[in-house]
Amino acid sequence: MNWEAVGAIGEIIGALSVLITLLFLSFQIRQNTTALQQQSSRESTSSLQQVSATMMHPEIAKAVSSAYAEADADLSIAQTAQLEHHCLAYLLVLQQDFLDWNKGIHPHAIWESRKPLIEAIFIAQRAREWWENVGKNYFTPDFQSLVASILTKEARDGGQYFKPLKTK
Incomplete structure (x- = not known):
């Protein structure tokens, strides 16, 4: 066996080592992504x-539920x-x-399940007024746009959150 053959075998072994390392790293990255998504969800x-x-x-329950019980709830300053x-x-x-969802950290299914919570918050007219006058200033422009798209819709049940829960 001459030195050229030994060199060729060394190159093949080196290339296989690099390939195996890349496959291993790909597997590790996938596992890490899954772990990050699980942690984010938790x-x-x-x-x-x-x-x-x-x-x-x-x-707190009394103050908040008053705002959701009727469209024009009369709340004190404390409430x-x-x-x-x-x-x-x-x-x-x-x-x-x-x-987190925008960055790919939060699973899509979890994010989709959170959207109805945002809609539920804005059933109350007082919550909508707070957002427009004060609240939106505390949030990022992208999140403001998301909420703005939700607020273009009429509040469910005329702004009475508990209406579907009432017994007849």
């Missing part, structure tokens, strides 16, 4: 649960502040979901 769900837990406080923070807390979590 964090989002956990954040939404924490926000929802605030509704267990009777005072308006509670409604604002309720909307803000939910929308900040949902904006992060939107941003």
Whole structure:
């Protein structure tokens, strides 16, 4: 065997090593992407649960549910502040979901399941007024555009969130 043959065998082994390394890295990247998506979904769900837990406080539940029970709810300043923070807390979590989805970190199916939550927040006329006058300034332009497209639609059930839940 001459040196040219040894060199050719070395080149083949080197090329195979590079190919195997690239395949391994591709597999690792795919696993990492899946892990990031799972982590993003868990964090989002956990954040939404924490926000929802605030509704267990009777005072907050009363203020927020008043805004959703009737289209022109007459809220005190304190109740308006509670409604604002309720909307803000939910929308900040949902904006992060939107941003993660845009980057490919958040699974498409999870993001699609979050859109109805945004629509539900804006059933209340007071929530819509808050967004237009104050709230939208706290959010990114892309998320503002998403919400603007939602607000072009009429609020479900004439702005009465609990209407479908009432028994006859």
